[in-house]
Every structure is written in C-alpha cells, then in structure tokens.
Amino acid sequence: xxxxxxxxxxxxxxxxxxxxxxxxxxxxxxxxxxxxxxxxxxxxxxxxxxxxxxxxxxxxxxxxxxxxxxxxxxxxxxxxxxxxxxxxxxxxxxxxxxxxxxxxxxxxxxxxxxxxxxxxxxxxxxxxxxxxxxxxxxxxxxxxxxxxxxxxxxxxxxxxxxxxxxxxxxxxxxxxxxxxxxxxxxxxxxxxxxxxxxxxxxxxxxxxxxxxxxxxxxxxxxxxxxxxxxxxxxxxxxxxxxxxxxxxxxxxxxxxxxxxxxxxxxxxxxxxxxxxxxxxxxxxxxxxxxxxxxxxxxxxxxxxxxxxxxxxxxxxxxxxxxxxxxxxxxxxxxxxxxxxxxxxxxxxxxxxxxxxxxxxxxxxxxxxxxxxxxxxxxxxxxxx
Numbered sequence: 001x002x003x004x005x006x007x008x009x010x011x012x013x014x015x016x017x018x019x020x021x022x023x024x025x026x027x028x029x030x031x032x033x034x035x036x037x038x039x040x041x042x043x044x045x046x047x048x049x050x051x052x053x054x055x056x057x058x059x060x061x062x063x064x065x066x067x068x069x070x071x072x073x074x075x076x077x078x079x080x081x082x083x084x085x086x087x088x089x090x091x092x093x094x095x096x097x098x099x100x101x102x103x104x105x106x107x108x109x110x111x112x113x114x115x116x117x118x119x120x121x122x123x124x125x126x127x128x129x130x131x132x133x134x135x136x137x138x139x140x141x142x143x144x145x146x147x148x149x150x151x152x153x154x155x156x157x158x159x160x161x162x163x164x165x166x167x168x169x170x171x172x173x174x175x176x177x178x179x180x181x182x183x184x185x186x187x188x189x190x191x192x193x194x195x196x197x198x199x200x201x202x203x204x205x206x207x208x209x210x211x212x213x214x215x216x217x218x219x220x221x222x223x224x225x226x227x228x229x230x231x232x233x234x235x236x237x238x239x240x241x242x243x244x245x246x247x248x249x250x251x252x253x254x255x256x257x258x259x260x261x262x263x264x265x266x267x268x269x270x271x272x273x274x275x276x277x278x279x280x281x282x283x284x285x286x287x288x289x290x291x292x293x294x295x296x297x298x299x300x301x302x303x304x305x306x307x308x309x310x311x312x313x314x315x316x317x318x319x320x321x322x323x324x325x326x327x328x329x330x331x332x333x334x335x336x337x338x339x340x341x342x343x344x345x346x347x348x349x350x351x352x353x354x355x356x357x358x359x360x361x362x363x364x365x366x367x368x369x370x371x372x373x374x375x376x377x378x379x380x381x382x383x384x
Contacts, residue, residue: 004194005031005166007361008186009201010173010209012036013043014149014347015339016201017156018354023199024163026358031193032157032165033186035172039153042203042346045315047226047263047271048149049239050348053089053141054246056105057112059372060324064345065113066368067352068143075351078159082152083266089144089239090119090128091246092135092300098243099136105246106139115142130235130303144239146263149347156351176213176336183213183335197329197361199337204281204316206326206340213336217326218378221316222343225275225286227293230308231268239263240300245274249344252321254278256289260296262304270304272297274344276317283314317343320378327353327373328360337361338375 007023009016012034024030034040050071055061071084093099106116117140124138125131157167168190176198177185185194202209204221245259254277261273275289290312298305320326320341330336337360339353356366 004185005029006195007031007197007199008033008193008195009199010034010186011201011203011206012038012153012157012167012169013041013201013203014039014153014156014350015203015342015353016199017153017160018350019199019201019339019357020160020165020167020354021156021163022351022354022358023361024160024165026362028358028361030160030165031195032160032167033171033173033188033193034169037169038157038167039150042315042318043149043153045226045313046149046344046347047261047273048147048152048347049344050145050147051089051141051239051345052109052114052143053091053116053139054249055345057108060345061109061112061114062368063325063349063352067349068145070351070355071145071147078155081155083146083148085146085266087144087146087238089141089241090124090138091141091241091243092124092131092138093243094135096136102137102139102243116140117142128237128240130301131240132300132302146239147347152347173209173212176209178213178333181334183333197335197337199339199357201339203340203346204318206318206338210338213333215330215332215336216378217338217340217375218321219326219341220278220319221281222319223275223277223279223282223314223316224273224344225289225293225312225314227272227290227297227309227312229270229272229304230310232270232307233268234264235303236262236264236270236301242296242300249323251276256286256292258289258292258296260293260300262297262300269310270297270307278319281316285312285314318346319343325349325353325373326375327356328370328375331374331376332379
C-alpha cells in the first residue's frame, strides 16, 4: 500500500511480534507500533509456558497443539536464541479423588492428540526425586515446553524486520481512523499511518484499543505473581504443578487464587507461581499472594523450605470471560482484527495465532477454524 502498510500491528509483545513475523513472511507490508519497549509489557512478566497439559479438549487446545508444532517445526532453527526447553510437564495429584479426575482429563486429552502419560508414585519419584513422597500419582506431558519470553519476542521481531516489517517503539496509538464502515489508518502521537488492516495485539490493554475503533472486546487484566529463588543445583527437572492449577486457569473468580507451579531454569534459579486475581492494573506487591506461592512450592518440594527468594515480579494476563482468545477479523468493523485475550496461554499460542492471522489476512483459508475465537461474539452477550 503506497504511503502506508498492508497491516498495522498494535502491540510489540510476543503476540504482536508473532503476527508481524508471519504477516511479513507472507509478503504483507507491516508496521508494528508500541507505546513502550518491545516485549516490555505482559511478555516480560510471564514464565514462557508452552503448555497443552492445562487445556481441556476444545478450540484452545487445538490452537495450543498447532502452535507447538510451529515452535518445534518451522521455528526450531531459532530455538537456542529464546532458550527453548522441551522439558515436559508433570501434573501431580495429592489425593486419590484428584488423581481420578486427572486421569479422566488425560483420557479426553489423548483423544484430542495430546501425549499424556499416567504416572504412578514410584515412577513419579524417579522423575522428580525431590518431590513430596505423599502424592497419589501424576500425569506426564512430554509436549510441554518453555521459552524465555522476552528473547522469543525480540527474535520474532527480528525475523519480522528481516522480512521487511518496520517496528516503531515509543509511539502511542491515539485513534483508529475509519472511512465509512472500514478501517483506513491509525493515528499516533507521531502522526498518521494509512493501512488496509489493523491488528489489536495489545494484551491486557486490548479492550482500550478496541474502544478507539468504537467496538467492545471485554479484555480485563488478571494479575499474577512469580517468585524467583537463588540459584541452586538441579532440584526440579520438569515444570511441575498441582492438579488444581487446571481448575484455577478455567475459573472466572475475581478473588485471589493460588495453585503451585514450580520449575527450574538453565541459570539454576527456581520459578514459583502461580496466582490469579482481578484487581485492575494494580501492581502493588501482595504479601498474602507471595506467602501462598512459597507455601505451595514447599508443599510440592519440601526441600525448598530453606531457599531464599531473590525477587518477585508480577504481570497482567489478558482475560476474557469465556477463557478463549479473540482471534480474527471483527465482523462489526471490516479491517479491524484482534489477537488478544489468551490469558496465560499467550506465549505458547502466539506463533499459531500469528500464522493463522497471516493466512486470513491474505484471503486464504486458515489452517484452523477461527469461528470459536470470533471477536464479535461478546456483543451478543452484552446485548442479552
């Protein structure tokens, strides 16, 4: 498009970076705008999860599996640049009732293409020798993996630039311009960018970006904290979390929820999550939340009791009420597209989302049906 871009992506986190990368590689001219530094928002506050273990059968799991294939397939050449670790995940059940529910979940997941292996206690303690021996059993997910999210974001942007994309940090979007019934440009505090399409990839702030275009996408921030320990010898070999984590992910409660998630890093530190609560954009450290993280981690790995926490950090997951992201063109405003609301699955599902949108923006049939992720689906709920 003369004097502009085929696509303007709003947001230079991992989601916007993935959209820009695949759109530019598909031959579209792309401009990425972000009011801050690339990867400096929600992407900098995540653990870098690439998970299928926490997803029930349905469209989100389909998107996660599709994305995993891209991370380990066409993007495998850059794996070392974003610390890709295919270390697998272990979901543990403390009681027999929890174990029965977990095994019911693994049966359904296996039917959907997930590699899920039921594990008895002796095998579990072989896989994780420092785990509390009082567990009833577990499930092992060899497909679960990890990346360093900021490195992944920056490398995806580098790939986008190599394919011709322009990245403009420190530029705040002030308006989305429309002519008649479609988008024609984005205005920023630096000027006007004509375009054929706008992709809203603004993470927890995607609701505000949608409002600039005159539509509603009810994305809300859901705060979470992570504790980071001092470096120690290898203690936790996989991503290990309690079975109730799956229920917390699918919950819509505003109040604080905490279920232990523990994993090691190549640097030797231990990352301890996870909490969820809806408190707006309040980043104030919560002693209650941090205490729950520590208690939950010790409950899984008693040997962590004497470990020092070096720091904690927090971020905001982009939450939508039905726990499915908004992905695709907005039927209410042609030319406006969304890639937001993935909550804690944003890192893992970013590359799949980016590739699917690049296909749709070129007028091709996407590899996955985007209907379940239709951004306008909330309009009916709001009007009901």
